[in-house]
Amino acid sequence: MNWADGCPFAWVDDEISGLDRSWVAACCPGRALLHRVDPRVGLTDEDFVALDEWLRSWG
Numbered sequence: 001m002n003w004a005d006g007c008p009f010a011w012v013d014d015e016i017s018g019l020d021r022s023w024v025a026a027c028c029p030g031r032a033l034l035h036r037v038d039p040r041v042g043l044t045d046e047d048f049v050a051l052d053e054w055l056r057s058w059g
Contacts, residue, residue, distance in 0.1 A: 006030040008058075010051060014039035031058070 008031040011024070016036040024032050033054045037047055 008032065010035060010054065012037055012043070012047070012051070 006029050009028075010033040011020075012035045014037050016034045021034055024034060033051070035047065035050055035054075037043055
């Protein structure tokens with residue numbers, strides 16, 4: 001996964017699975033957030049709060 005190359009990243013998707021989480025844990029040494037969005041609703045205020053909290057947690 002050389003496009004992330006150890007850099008922190010957030011993956012926002014409606015199809016994140018346990019397999020995706022396992023792969024990221026094994027292959028991505030940097031900080032990563034895998035955030036699942038409900039495909040029937042799309043991004044909500046709660047999703048943006050979760051992303052904001054993750055970004056602020058680096059402090």
